[in-house]
Amino acid sequence: MKSSLEEMLEALRRRDEEEKPKDLPPTLPSRPTSKARLPSARRSLPTNFKVILSVENGSGGGLSKLEGREETERNEEELGEKRDGSGSQKMRKDVNVGSPYYLVQRKKGEDKVSDVGADVKEIGKGKTNWKPLRSLLRSSWVTRTAAKPLYRGQNHVVKVSASDLLPANPEILEGVNDLVQLGYLNEPSILHNLKEKATNIPHVFAIADTAYNEMMNGGVNQSIIISGESGAGKTETVKFTMQYLSALGGSNGGIESKILETHFILEAFGNAKTSRNDNSTRFGKLSKIHFTKLGKISGPSIQTFLLEKSRVVHVAAGERSYHIFYQFCAGAPPALRERLNIKTTKEYNYLIQSDNLVINGVDDTQKFHKLVEALDIAQICKERQEQAFAMLAAVLWLGNISFQLIDNEHHVEALADEALTSAARLMGCAPHELMQALSTHRIRAAKDNIAKKSTFQQAIDTRDALAKFIYASLFDWLVEQINKSLAGGKRYVDRSISILDIYGFESFKKNSFEQFCINYTNERLQQHFNQHLFKLEQE
Numbered sequence: 001m002k003s004s005l006e007e008m009l010e011a012l013r014r015r016d017e018e019e020k021p022k023d024l025p026p027t028l029p030s031r032p033t034s035k036a037r038l039p040s041a042r043r044s045l046p047t048n049f050k051v052i053l054s055v056e057n058g059s060g061g062g063l064s065k066l067e068g069r070e071e072t073e074r075n076e077e078e079l080g081e082k083r084d085g086s087g088s089q090k091m092r093k094d095v096n097v098g099s100p101y102y103l104v105q106r107k108k109g110e111d112k113v114s115d116v117g118a119d120v121k122e123i124g125k126g127k128t129n130w131k132p133l134r135s136l137l138r139s140s141w142v143t144r145t146a147a148k149p150l151y152r153g154q155n156h157v158v159k160v161s162a163s164d165l166l167p168a169n170p171e172i173l174e175g176v177n178d179l180v181q182l183g184y185l186n187e188p189s190i191l192h193n194l195k196e197k198a199t200n201i202p203h204v205f206a207i208a209d210t211a212y213n214e215m216m217n218g219g220v221n222q223s224i225i226i227s228g229e230s231g232a233g234k235t236e237t238v239k240f241t242m243q244y245l246s247a248l249g250g251s252n253g254g255i256e257s258k259i260l261e262t263h264f265i266l267e268a269f270g271n272a273k274t275s276r277n278d279n280s281t282r283f284g285k286l287s288k289i290h291f292t293k294l295g296k297i298s299g300p301s302i303q304t305f306l307l308e309k310s311r312v313v314h315v316a317a318g319e320r321s322y323h324i325f326y327q328f329c330a331g332a333p334p335a336l337r338e339r340l341n342i343k344t345t346k347e348y349n350y351l352i353q354s355d356n357l358v359i360n361g362v363d364d365t366q367k368f369h370k371l372v373e374a375l376d377i378a379q380i381c382k383e384r385q386e387q388a389f390a391m392l393a394a395v396l397w398l399g400n401i402s403f404q405l406i407d408n409e410h411h412v413e414a415l416a417d418e419a420l421t422s423a424a425r426l427m428g429c430a431p432h433e434l435m436q437a438l439s440t441h442r443i444r445a446a447k448d449n450i451a452k453k454s455t456f457q458q459a460i461d462t463r464d465a466l467a468k469f470i471y472a473s474l475f476d477w478l479v480e481q482i483n484k485s486l487a488g489g490k491r492y493v494d495r496s497i498s499i500l501d502i503y504g505f506e507s508f509k510k511n512s513f514e515q516f517c518i519n520y521t522n523e524r525l526q527q528h529f530n531q532h533l534f535k536l537e538q539e
């Protein structure tokens, strides 16, 4: 009888054979041989790793400490799996440096424990028990028989009191997703189960680990695509991935914190509150971490895609425009406010399209101060910062420009009011030049470009297009500055891991061209997944 997965795969294969799509996505490089969900089973020990082995010896003497070569050998053994002398049965050793609990497990045919302290006999035949060692030792293990010790060369045993023992679950229940399934729900069982789960289900650290190993061992640059619908947690997952790679790449937190600071700038300018997520990323982001041949991080770089420009001029009910506008209006210091003629958010038409001018629990003033710090860290000088803020103010004032009818043919002209003069000044042009640019449009007749007066809708479209263009250019400029700052003059030549965080699938009451692009991208990614992963699994 076929399983539902087999049936689904067969249906996919049949469909693919019947209708070969003309619009095939580009083929992916061959799949790595290791399983992305599992980190390599055996890895070298961190340099600072040390197990202090202290056991109470059988004679009932004090704690003895074993160090040196013997200890190193044991550490190696503890972390792997080893066969016993007969080679017939796998010995199970769960030694977790971070946990005070160890699994005491009998080998088949090893029922006699007479050489060990009398209490151990209480464990009972064929049963597995936990021995909490918190009160005794920081790390150690328990052996069941001194006559046939678990570790070669080891004559030490731990006396185990039956009252210290807790029942353990059978192996079949190890790593269950739902703790309720555990027969024994004691603390060591839960800790052990969590430890098993961490390595048996897909985990962001395991994926990052595999990418790193593949890059180092296979010498092939890696990509991690983080997908999921809006609000699923992609951006947060990227941060965890970076954290892990930073730890592996030995950046001592330096690179990671620099990346996070610069991400704060991108978040201010590229994230916004939507109906699904208070901090929704409104652009695609490819973060690349570059490594040296030795696997050390040499630096990161960022590439962005398709910023949702329409949000600058149109905000749906319940949403907000980009965070930066609200942070800027709330937090700009008085001198800057005066120089750039900055008002409160309530006075800008682009922002008051939605009632949501604040986000619960978010302090825009404080965020603005943090942003300025991040701009300083990104080495964007104060003069450049003010120019960038001037562009923001210009965008806001553009939204306040209104038009009046000037003839009977529905042609309009921009009103020469505070909005027009402020926007023109901030953009560095004369008010009449901006008025003309907004009130006319150019058409091509034969080989000539002719300026024609605009109707109301044409003038609004021109104004909004200008606002969107300025904002998108500002965003691109910021990304460029951030990359320059992160690179610090270095050229990256060696290996890299790229992490793609794209906007998630979304469907609003009113969807625009951006939603079309966002959802199309997500569909294509899903298609990649189906086509390559399912097919390869099937093979």
Ligand SMILES: Nc1ncnc2c1ncn2[C@@H]1O[C@H](COP(=O)(O)OP(=O)(O)OP(=O)(O)O)[C@@H](O)[C@H]1O
Residues within 6 Å of the ligand: 228, 229, 230, 231, 232, 233, 234, 235, 236, 237, 277, 279, 280, 281, 282, 502, 503, 504, 505
């Ligand atoms: N691992 C996590 N731990 C705690 N909170 C999380 C975690 N992942 C996500 N969240 C919460 O969910 C919110 C949305 O997550 P995130 O912004 O990462 O989603 P997203 O998938 O990137 O969404 P979008 O596609 O809209 O950008 C976060 O602001 C945070 O509050």
